[in-house]
Amino acid sequence: MTQSEMPRLNVERSMTPRDRSGNEAVIVAQDVHKWYDNGFHVLKGVSMNVYKGEVVVVMGPSGSGKSTFIRTFNALEPYQEGSIAIDGIPIAHDLKDIEAVRREVGMVFQQFNLFPHLTVLKNVTLAPLWVRRWPQGKAEEIAMRLLERVGIAEQAQKFPGQLSGGQQQRVAIARSLAMQPKVMLFDEPTSALDPEMVREVLDVMRNLANDGMTMVCVTHEVGFAKEVADRVVLMDGGVLVEENTPDAFFNNPKEERSQAFLSQIL
Amino acid sequence: MTNLDVSPNRTPTPTPPPKSPIERGAPRVSKLGPVAWGQKNLFNSWFNSILTVVLLLLIGNFVIGTLLWVFSEAQWAVVTDNFGQFMSGLYPPEAYWRIWSMLGIIFLMAGLTWGLLARHQKKLLNQPVLIGLGAIALFAVVLPLTQPHVLNLIVCLGLLVGMALAGQVIGRKIPMAAQLISLGWFLSYFAVLYLLNGGEVRASFLYLVSRVVLSLLVGWQLSQRVSIPALPPWLTKIGLFAAGVVITYLILWYLPYTIPGLDFGIDNVRTSKWGGLTLTLLLAVSGIVLCFPLGILLALGRRSKLPVLRGFSVAYIELIRGVPLISILFMGQVLIPLFLPEGTRPDRIVRAVIGLTMFSAAYLAENIRAGLQAIPQGQTEAAQSLGLNKTLTTLLIVLPQAIKIAIPAIVGQFISLFQDTTLLSIVGLLEMLKMTRNLLVGASYSGDYVEAFLFIALIYWIFCYAMSYGSQRIEAALNTDLR
């Protein structure tokens, strides 16, 4: 279908761009602007495509808008200008579209945000039961498999308050995976963890990447970025400053702001 | 103990070698003998000594005088003669078996709940519990007040313990039991209401509620288990559910009227005869239970970003909280008949419950709002990022946590509500205080007001103190739970 044959829609459901290997873009963000209520311009025309199977690491100083940016991908933060589409579904004001997007996007938070009044197993099965409407048997089976995958199956009947930080974060990852999302977002997943627990969570994330999951991670873990990321993106002051492979970025940063940032963290 | 003096001119004194365990001796827990204790706590300064002496004189006088009066001069006949009225107002004595049945149902359900909640405890009847039960039984036997009713009280206690043990067994075998217990309490409320009111069973509220519950159950089971391949699944589910509900309900509704002989029931006792502690408890429980739906809506409305919803919620809450309860109850008694269509004259008790409900809803809304505010933003974000819509997020994630946090405040509110039922004596309802004042009007007991008031003060005190003690225990249990 050529450009001119595409039907005129009142909402834009355009063809998804593809990268060089023919992978489709799972996230298409174009020229996104966002202002806070107090008028602060936090995102200043950021554009980014994330292709299937890619692992993108977003870095930047605090206040650069990187968390805000990835939170627009599952409609947790509204944006005022530009366009964002997940798997072809646009994020605007359409309620059904937003629900569809949230089904396909999983998110892992810095503060874990497990539901304290439910057991670990119930935390993981809650969304599949109520959102995907799976029968209980199927939901529990998939949940147990995921808990095994993140190495925490024996804690299934415990409550989040009884687990360590690293264990809780792994449960959070399993919880998001239970919905079988197309892309996983990680918002500084290890920043609230004690150092000895960071490794276990990063291991899980690495395995996830190796299994082919599309991931966007906001993190300060340079080692992880070098090992696992396909692309590293630097944001500063609401603008996407530089975008490159990890090798090129860490060894040969092009922009001055990148160099300044790297000199602080390396 | 090392010497921390770091000044350069002093040679540090050598630390003595640690003593062997036997030499050091076991730590001594000092138990002060009575004299030493008195010196430490009562006479530890000249001001305190004088104060202690003065206080002892005053208190001693007061306490001894009161005790003497209680046991010799006081005319307790007003209490012993009218015990029935204190407990259940003007309820006809021949129908007292219904009051006892109500008590039995409550003890039964309480025992069952206790057993279910404690199903993981190895030994339910451990020492403190046995001592407590024994003490209560002893009191019941010894006090002249309760002696005529000892048998009934022992049966009730037996029900409590028996059902508790049964509850433990049931709880271990059937996991769903813990959810069903709420349904049990729900039905018990209407069962108690029926016992109080009487009338034909087929026309009673209890039967109505049972019909609704059964119909819903039948409809639900039908929609789950039966499938019609010809129709799309969602149509089958809804259709079967609706069909099940409607047909069951209609059958249950009409059947008792078509088959002869199903008009059994017990005598109707008019609400004007309900009174005493029974009415007090009924009013308090009804108020706190019925105010939940409205209170939750108001709490959510007040936190909403939509101005109309927030405006209405704030207006309601601030209006109700800004005026005295007595004026709301009075408004209820006077204005409700005026605002309803000609001909409907709701019962005084119904009007009182409406007033209490409207009042409690405003306070409950504030308590739940405090709970809502204590939930971190991340919880809603996590729920939304999993795909749960606003309704599901509120129902499954936010509200359960908020209510759990608010439970101590809610129990406190219930205690206040229990005390506030006394205000209904001003608008003419026969709860315990008004019953007492009525009794004191008669010539035979007019001088015994101190005895009567002390008696009901004791009853109120026992209930309120027990509830606040229970609230502290619940708070402690929840704190360890949420950790």
Add this chain to the structure above:
Amino acid sequence: MVQKTAKPLPRFKALLRDERFWQVALQIIVFIAVVATFYYLYGNLKAKGQAEFDLGFLQNTAGFPMSDNILGYQPTNSYAKIMQAGVINSFRVVIVGIILATIVGITAGVASFSTNWLLQKISRVYVGLMRNVPLLLQLIFWYTAVFRATPNADNQIVFPDEALSWVVISNKGIRLPGPSFPNELWVGIILLVLALLLGGLLWRSANMFRLGRFGAGIGGWLSRGVNVAIIVAVVITDYFLLFSNSAEDRLYFTGAVPAFVGSPQGLWVLALMGLAAGLVYVWKLRTQAMLTRGEDGNLLLGMMGAIALATAAIIIFAFGWKTPVIVPNGAEGGLPITMEYAAVVTGLTFYTGAFIAEIVRAGIQSVSRGQWEAARSLGLSNSKAMQLVVFPQSLQVIIPPLNSEFANLAKNSSLAIAVGYQDLYSVAYTSLNQSGRAIEVIAVMMGTYLLINLLISINMNQLNAVFQVKGR
């Protein structure tokens, strides 16, 4: 994967899926539902002929007596006057009740930290008893079992003895030594308190304009309008409260200023208020001096002492104290206190005092041990540590709950009807029965209670702001 329906959505369906639509639609639905309900209820009211809202009945003769009133109300006066008398009566109970309850509460709260075990336990027993017995029961108990059970006039209790009859108690009432204030002066004091409370409302609205604390958009302009209306209303009301000179026209009392200026005792009361303000100011200066310059503040302490002495002197000598005089059938003179008033004030004081004691206890406990230890380890004595470090911090925890306790006391004063004291609620109740104007009377009564609640809450909030330690 690139599924997604290439069909354009019909406009209606798209609308139903738009969250902005639902945000507006939900509000419209709720609004209509609420308005429809009110309209339905109003319709029922109208069908019964009760729907006119006409405050004209306030000018009709009330026709029922009021035993305990300082406005000089007679049954031939109008409903308006008896309503005002009811409000004044409520204020008499609320003001005295708040002062006494706070004293009792602070005493009991501090006593729970006493080093004397007996005192500690008594305080805990007091709180545990009072909080778990209904207030109405306590009020009725005080009235019937204590105050009405006093001996009759022939055997009245006189303290200290027949010659110096300072306090006379019989079941007709209590008589205490009282300043020879004319009735207008008593009313004037109450009106002054009311005017000051309203002034708090004025202050807050004025502050909102001064600091520009209004939101954006329609809400902001609405807020501005409301605050302007408040300022205007308060100024007019305060004018009447303070300066009204008419005894009959609209307000049945002399305003505060004429009352104060019109009698010698009134002028002394004015002087007393000036001294009290001065005392607070000097105390503030002293605390500042001690905190910022580390002075002992002894000179200022001396000044405070002098002011206190002057206050005491004025109170003792200038008020014209009169003690009750024994007469054949009882006593006369002095400050008469009816049994009903005594019962209401005592009951409210001890009940609310128990709650305030809990608040004070929690407040003092909330200041962590670390603060005490830090202060002591800096070398501050126990009393200085209490004064400069612990007390100011505990105040900020104590004042917010005090707000709701005072409001509760004001609302609980309506229980006075149960012992026969004619406060606002009691008067409203009787007026409603006599005149049959249910809606109007209820509206006036609820409106007054709402106003009292608002006054207490806004002024306590201002007090709270003064004592708050600024956070991030």
